[in-house]
Amino acid sequence: MSGERRGTRVAHEALPPQLREAVDAFADHLAGVRNRSAHTVRAYVTDLVSLLDHAVRMGCADLSELDLAVLRSWLAKQRTMGAARTSLARRAAAARTFSAWAHRAGLLTADVAAPLASPRAHRDLPTVLRADQAAALMDAPRVRAAGQAAAPRADAPHVGSTAEGPTTGDGPTASASPAARGASGDSRGGAAEGTASGPESPGGEDPALLRDRVLLELLYGTGVRISEACGLDVADVDHARRVVRVLGKGGRERAVPYGVPAQRALDAWLGRGRPALAGPGSGAALLLGARGGRLNPTTARRIVAGYAEAAGLPRTTPHGLRHSAATHLLEGGADLRAVQELLGHSSLASTQIYTHVSVERLRAAYRQAHPRA
Structure with missing residues (x-):
């Protein structure tokens, strides 16, 4: 996929073929259409692979079975594993971006992540020199x-x-x-x-x-x-x-x-x-x-x-x-x-x-x- 060519390779071979194709297409969209940096594409694709892997473990064999309950379950699991609020906010943003894209591409019948709330990231004041x-x-x-x-x-x-x-x-x-x-x-x-x-x-x-x-x-x-x-x-x-x-x-x-x-x-x-x-x-x-x-x-x-x-x-x-x-x-x-x-x-x-x-x-x-x- 073009994401790989831009240094955004993320292992997703364990996913079903249809989900792998969706990941590849999403990476192409981020890199080629939205002109995101290789770092951003890699981060979003990594989050997406984690989400879809969680969905498969919950019994979602097809992308059309992805729903808000699965998304919330995924974020809840990330939180119990110790993910920081900033990481949770980014992962929720990645899920919303993917859901909106998949809906426009006809892969989802609805934008299931639109109502997904994310924790407000705590922003520490930056350390500055005098x-x-x-x-x-x-x-x-x-x-x-x-x-x-x-x-x-x-x-x-x-x-x-x-x-x-x-x-x-x-x-x-x-x-x-x-x-x-x-x-x-x-x-x-x-x-x-x-x-x-x-x-x-x-x-x-x-x-x-x-x-x-x-x-x-x-x-x-x-x-x-x-x-x-x-x-x-x-x-x-x-x-x-x-x-x-x-x-x-x-x-x-x-x-x-x-x-x-x-x-x-x-x-x-x-x-x-x-x-x-x-x-x-x-x-x-x-x-x-x-x-x-x-x-x-x-x-x-x-x-x-x-x-x-x-x-x-x-x-x-x-x-x-x-x-x-x-x-x-x-x-x-x-x-x-x-x-x-x-x-x-x-x-x-x-x-x-x-x-x-x-x-x-x-x-x-x-x-x-x-x-x-």
Whole structure:
């Protein structure tokens, strides 16, 4: 099925043939008609296979026998197995989406999931960095570069080498220690490449550090998702207007501005860093991994976490930087609609959570400072 071609393969061989065909057709619809991402298709198809497997166990040999009672029984079972409220809400949404599609396709005589209620997902307030903490994180690659220049170790393996653990992709495994992993999360000195250190830029700088710097500046300076940052091509950067063209969820394209620090990081990376890492497999990718291919999100997450740890900051993820960017924009007086556009949210409700973060900070400051709090 086309879902398989998009990396959405989900085992469903145990289902009866008619139900397998329905799963395949639904995956094709999500990927080809609704233009959902491979991750979304995989999640929905996984939920659907679970639902249909439950239906078969309840005696439904045919899709036409699926009804509201089976759907509710399935969700109840998921809850007893410890599924979180957010997971239950997503699974209910997947069931409703499938039911509506199957009804339109003539596979169901009625949209049986239309009245299906789902638990209201509990939304924790996102963890955000303070402005000074974000500034320290942005400065972490420069601090690390200064430390390397002050104390070079020609006999030591390169940051992220396989000396203390195997590597996968462009970064070390999660089992590698922070010391072996390094702040950059890179693995250019891995044994597989047979070298103790990676290439240097024309200016003698470590290209991985230049890459790390521009990654951090873009994530915080634009608030883009990690998948969006890793998906950027060189041509997506408009240097004259200082904006990047981002392809977001659902194939929606938007232009996001960035500031002077990000521009400086981009200039250094494109002028001195990227040429040192680029190879035959680089293509048009803006951000490159250790072996010259497009930087993957898993490695990027390790890079962010490594620098946050090195700077003594709370555990930080790329999505945490997105939260921080949105919160700081609102605290600085940005309009909520403008922040919605910058983040690429289809609904204003998704953006409004950041107003709660600001209110909570205000309340905390009030409790700490006001004598009659």
